[in-house]
Amino acid sequence: MTGGGGSLVELRDIEIFLTLAEELHFGRTAERLHVSQARVSQSIRQQERRIGGALFERTSRSVRLTPLGERLRDRLAAGYGEIMAGIAEATAAARGQVGTLTVGTFDTHHQEITAVLDLFRRRHPHCELRMREILPADPFGALRAGRVDVGLVWLPVHEPDLVVGPVLYTEELVLAVAADHRLAGRDRVEMEELGDHPVVGLEGPVPDYVWAAHTPAVTPAGRPIRRGAAVTTLEEAFTAIGAGGVVSPIGSYAAASRLRRDIVFVPIAGGPALRYAPVWRSAGETALVRAFVQAAADAV
Known part of the structure; x- marks a missing residue:
């Protein structure tokens, strides 16, 4: 996807967004994806800047999706699943x-x-x-x-x-x-x-x-x-x-x-x-x- 500046969002950033949308916890998301918590926070901030709106509401006790984040999650989830299935099938074919x-x-x-x-x-x-x-x-x-x-x-x-x-x-x-x-x-x-x-x-x-x-x-x-x-x-x-x-x-x-x-x-x-x-x-x-x-x- 592209933001206001026209730059592409990496597949890894989409994965981070979807995982955080599921876990609603920065620490668990980082652990699941084997990245640092700082990397998760940085990715989400970059995506919010590109889109021009908040994707998550953060407090000291909880993380939850905003209505904008919910719409983005629903649109990206199916497409991401198809992309990963295609990669898995291509990898299997190569082997x-x-x-x-x-x-x-x-x-x-x-x-x-x-x-x-x-x-x-x-x-x-x-x-x-x-x-x-x-x-x-x-x-x-x-x-x-x-x-x-x-x-x-x-x-x-x-x-x-x-x-x-x-x-x-x-x-x-x-x-x-x-x-x-x-x-x-x-x-x-x-x-x-x-x-x-x-x-x-x-x-x-x-x-x-x-x-x-x-x-x-x-x-x-x-x-x-x-x-x-x-x-x-x-x-x-x-x-x-x-x-x-x-x-x-x-x-x-x-x-x-x-x-x-x-x-x-x-x-x-x-x-x-x-x-x-x-x-x-x-x-x-x-x-x-x-x-x-x-x-x-x-x-x-």
Whole structure:
């Protein structure tokens, strides 16, 4: 704003005026803004001279706005808020904290990283966070195509173009069998017993070593585990299992979200546990990706 002499009032002076209008105390205003009380008094006197009228009534016991001060406060408050919001948004953009970050997870696994997502949103409120589903049959395709910025996938991941972050959570495996399968009534099954039954195969570009962490190629004793029907999605796997032709280790989180009359989930004694970590393209690493990984590490 300009006064009678045409000189500009600094943004800091507007901040001092608005803070004093709220606090109505010179000492508290100075303390809040980390300036001296003399600086607050000087600023207000300068603004009153420029405007040509008193903005505050001062006594030894109190400070209050004059009608002129009240009108000025009402006009400046909204504009000052917009200015500061604009500066904050521009600063965030310069630091790479504005934009869209797309995170991919298997099935319902976004529920397992709620704390991570909440922390990231609190730290970066100007960033839009989008969630997409990743298919186990193609865990890296969406990353490499740029449809996903960060994927939460199970380990190990040994891909030269991908970077692996910290482990965020683990998931036990259970054995999914048809409701009338001879294993359905068991309290538990041993991993060795997978050598007696064909298991679901996965049709897609998933590397063999990645799938082996979920469904090994051999039993602990070294017997081959036969592959049966090949599927591309979890629903296809459940359909094949329900028909009775195959069994399959299934993540316990997926099992908990699928209550079906045609399938029973049996605990696996000594079965593998899946470890999940964020993965991203080394060539696609951005400030937002780094911020997400940091939030993941801090939340854990």
